[in-house]
Amino acid sequence: xxxxxxxxxxxxxxxxxxxxxxISGDPKSNSILYTNGRSVIIRxxxxxxxxxxxxxxxxxxxVARYSPNGEWIASADVSGMVRIWGTHNGFVLKNExxxxxxxxxxxxxxxxxxRIVASGEGKGKSFVRAFMWDSGTNxxxxxxxxxxxxxxxxxxxxxxxxxxxxxDFLVNFYExxxxxxxxxxxxxxxxxxxxxxxxxxxxxxxxxxxxRGILYDAKTGDMIGELSSEDGHKGSVYAVSWSPDSKQVxxxxxxxSAKVWEISEDGKGxxxxxxxxxxxxxxxxxxxxxxxxxxxxxTVSLGGTIxxxxxxxxxxxxxxxxxxxxNVNSLAVVKKEKMILSSSYDGLIxxxxxxxxxxxxxxxxxxxxxxxxxxxxEQIVTSSFDNMIWRVPLHEDQCGDGDxxxxxxxxxxxxxxxxxxxxVLVSIDAGIVLIRGTKVVSTINLGFPVTACTISPDGxxxxxxxxxxxxxxxxxxxxxxxxDAVLEKHRGTIxxxxxxxxxxxxxxxxxxxxxxxxxxxSREVKLKNxxxxxxxxxxxxxxxxxxxxxxxxxxTCVIIYEINKPxxxxxxxxxxxxxxxxxxxxxxxxxxxxxxxxxxxxxxxxTPQ
Amino acid sequence: xxxxxxxxSSGMGVDEHCKSTFTELQRKKVHRYVIFKIDEKKKEVVVExxxxxxxxxxxxxxxxxxNDCRYAVYDFDYVTAENCQKSKIFFIAWSPSVARIRxxxxxxxxxxxFRRELDGIHYEIQATDPxxxxxxxxxxxxx
Numbered sequence: 021x022x023x024x025x026x027x028x029x030x031x032x033x034x035x036x037x038x039x040x041x042x043i044s045g046d047p048k049s050n051s052i053l054y055t056n057g058r059s060v061i062i063r064x065x066x067x068x069x070x071x072x073x074x075x076x077x078x079x080x081x082x083v084a085r086y087s088p089n090g091e092w093i094a095s096a097d098v099s100g101m102v103r104i105w106g107t108h109n110g111f112v113l114k115n116e117x118x119x120x121x122x123x124x125x126x127x128x129x130x131x132x133x134x135r136i137v138a139s140g141e142g143k144g145k146s147f148v149r150a151f152m153w154d155s156g157t158n159x160x161x162x163x164x165x166x167x168x169x170x171x172x173x174x175x176x177x178x179x180x181x182x183x184x185x186x187x188d189f190l191v192n193f194y195e196x197x198x199x200x201x202x203x204x205x206x207x208x209x210x211x212x213x214x215x216x217x218x219x220x221x222x223x224x225x226x227x228x229x230x231x232r233g234i235l236y237d238a239k240t241g242d243m244i245g246e247l248s249s250e251d252g253h254k255g256s257v258y259a260v261s262w263s264p265d266s267k268q269v270x271x272x273x274x275x276x277s278a279k280v281w282e283i284s285e286d287g288k289g290x291x292x293x294x295x296x297x298x299x300x301x302x303x304x305x306x307x308x309x310x311x312x313x314x315x316x317x318x319t320v321s322l323g324g325t326i327x328x329x330x331x332x333x334x335x336x337x338x339x340x341x342x343x344x345x346x347n348v349n350s351l352a353v354v355k356k357e358k359m360i361l362s363s364s365y366d367g368l369i370x371x372x373x374x375x376x377x378x379x380x381x382x383x384x385x386x387x388x389x390x391x392x393x394x395x396x397x398e399q400i401v402t403s404s405f406d407n408m409i410w411r412v413p414l415h416e417d418q419c420g421d422g423d424x425x426x427x428x429x430x431x432x433x434x435x436x437x438x439x440x441x442x443x444v445l446v447s448i449d450a451g452i453v454l455i456r457g458t459k460v461v462s463t464i465n466l467g468f469p470v471t472a473c474t475i476s477p478d479g480x481x482x483x484x485x486x487x488x489x490x491x492x493x494x495x496x497x498x499x500x501x502x503x504d505a506v507l508e509k510h511r512g513t514i515x516x517x518x519x520x521x522x523x524x525x526x527x528x529x530x531x532x533x534x535x536x537x538x539x540x541x542s543r544e545v546k547l548k549n550x551x552x553x554x555x556x557x558x559x560x561x562x563x564x565x566x567x568x569x570x571x572x573x574x575x576t577c578v579i580i581y582e583i584n585k586p587x588x589x590x591x592x593x594x595x596x597x598x599x600x601x602x603x604x605x606x607x608x609x610x611x612x613x614x615x616x617x618x619x620x621x622x623x624x625x626x627t628p629q
Numbered sequence: 630x631x632x633x634x635x636x637x638s639s640g641m642g643v644d645e646h647c648k649s650t651f652t653e654l655q656r657k658k659v660h661r662y663v664i665f666k667i668d669e670k671k672k673e674v675v676v677e678x679x680x681x682x683x684x685x686x687x688x689x690x691x692x693x694x695x696n697d698c699r700y701a702v703y704d705f706d707y708v709t710a711e712n713c714q715k716s717k718i719f720f721i722a723w724s725p726s727v728a729r730i731r732x733x734x735x736x737x738x739x740x741x742x743f744r745r746e747l748d749g750i751h752y753e754i755q756a757t758d759p760x761x762x763x764x765x766x767x768x769x770x771x772x
Binding site: 511549551552586587588 | 760
């Protein structure tokens with residue numbers, strides 16, 4: 021038996037309010053490149069479910085660029101390292117250099133692919149460095165900036181020039197190689213966010229948080245004109261991208277719109293079209309990144325929504341998709357619509373459909389953060405970091421008005437009785453709370469710190485796990501619980517307990533890397549020695565026919581065991597999610613969906629060998 | 630000065646039968662595995678169980694107790710990349726983390742002396758839980 025990856029629902033670029041992000045792409049393979057956390061994500065626009073992820077950075081990655089010939093990718097991170105690796109052949113590392121002493125904000129290749137310029141924060145000394153790609157030797161001195169350099173650009177035609185811009189409101193121009201300072205412009209009155217040469221090498225444009233864009237001559241660096249303020253942006257302009265024919269530019273701004281400008285020969289820009297992506301109109305719709313590639317205008321919003329407009333038909337509604345930006349800590353499969361719901365701790369719930377991909381975000385009336393999440397039938401129950409449990413009905417796409425229930429202290433774990441969903445068991449610090457409908461029917465102080473809990477589908481039995489590794493089995497009668505048995509086998513705090521779908525068994529997992537399957541009726545150990553993880557087990561899922569158990573752990577692996585075979589014959593999926601696997605569910609007999617710290621959701625198919 | 634006899638650290642002797650059973654496994658291939666136990670009363674390492682060549686690895690792991698230490702020798706047959714049948718003898722010091730301190734100490738201190746008696750062991754494995762003496766681990770060591 022083996023498992024292989026069938027689909028990846030990728031995360032979206034990591035964004036930060038008040039700053040733009042830089043995404044890049046390769047026109048030849050029609051792919052876009054962006055970063056989230058420590059991963060660099062390569063997404064193919066014509067195959068949205070096919071995503072390649074580079075995970076070798078030790079620090080959060082900030083920007084990545086294809087080389088002009090498309091063979092190499094240079095990616096940079098917050099520690100000042102630049103890694104150059106091959107696009108094909110398993111991302112073989114070509115070179116790694118420590119370029120700056122602080123975070124790198126922008127990176128550009130020279131048109132011949134021999135030099136790379138990187139700019140960012142240098143702790144006072146070096147804000148910009150240009151070096152040869154294979155040896156790392158410097159090719160110039162870049163002084164002239166006193167604050168963080170937000171963007172840099174390499175003139176795509178000879179004679180080579182480099183332009184940089186930064187938080188000191190300056191746009192600097194360097195001639196070379198070896199590159200030397202030529203001149204500086206201080207025409208902007210706020211942070212200059214992005215600077216780009218046109219593909220034909222004739223013009224240079226810089227955009228700034230002062231809502232303006234200024235055009236310069238690319239060879240001399242003199243200012244030639246600016247983007248017209250009539251119908252201009254009403255908020256900081258975060259990024260700019262030229263069209264392949266160098267006659268138009270795309271700019272995106274915090275005023276939630278993207279504008280396409282026509283650039284005349286003498287360097288003046290006029291708005292051709294304003295594009296607004298559909299959104300709820302909140303802060304999340306501020307646009308922070310853009311890219312003009314072939315016929316596609318790609319814009320990224322602060323909330324992570326990627327919209328693709330068509331350059332030839334600007335009036336067509338854009339194709340939008342989104343995903344998670346942060347750790348996806350739980351998953352639920354809604355059988356009826358064959359939908360997968362994933363939730364991350366920042367309160368975002370996203371719907372995915374197997375085979376198609378992104379289906380939509382669940383609009384919730386209250387956007388509180390989510391710690392635990394469970395979905396059954398037509399309802400979602402979530403608990404957040406305050407003392408509330410929200411019970412929200414699910415109508416197709418939207419959530420109806422939810423009811424909130426106060427449980428008295430922060431809920432640690434949550435479980436719904438699948439067959440009678442008005443019964444919910446919540447575990448809090450030293451006890452459990454039983455909720456029927458929207459009312460707390462009993463709060464029981466158990467006297468030991470409770471770390472995991474589960475309630476059987478018919479609501480008659482509950483199992484509570486403690487910090488000492490003991491499993492307490494209670495039977496639920498009406499509103500009270502009576503202790504039936506205490507099971508001792510685990511040697512660490514219990515992290516998750518789950519009943520099998522046919523309710524004949526239950527499985528528990530602990531922080532000491534061990535999982536155990538018990539027989540429910542006799543309370544005897546049915547399958548043990550499931551010790552193959554190397555770090556705490558975070559989540560556990562049963563297959564619909566109760567024949568397989570999957571466990572996901574902080575060690576980034578997912579291990580699938582078969583109940584009637586010894587634990588040593590198992591399927592291991594290594595490196596499922598960088599940072600740890602936090603959510604796990606079976607969609608059908610042979611597909612497992614997993615989610616983790618890298619904000620991606622992946623579907624694996626198990627094939628018998 | 631104290632001449633503590635066979636084993637200077639723990640005072641355990643090695644039974645003659647152990648050596649001869651091991652030689653049988655090595656030369657005549659009449660056993661698949663041998664499990665040794667320290668008998669505290671006789672102050673010696675003795676043979677607890679042997680397995681016939683038809684038994685497999687699962688039978689071997691099943692014969693090891695869950696919360697007590699043992700020494701074991703296993704004859705591992707495999708096929709190399711060049712397609713030749715090879716056989717390596719593994720010495721396994723089974724010391725599960727759930728066992729009590731006293732057996733762990735006893736077995737740990739006597740291991741060296743005991744191993745010196747068994748001449749012809751190819752690889753040694755120390756296992757503190759079943760995953761550490763998994764068949765994959767043996768296969769990896771052998772290649």
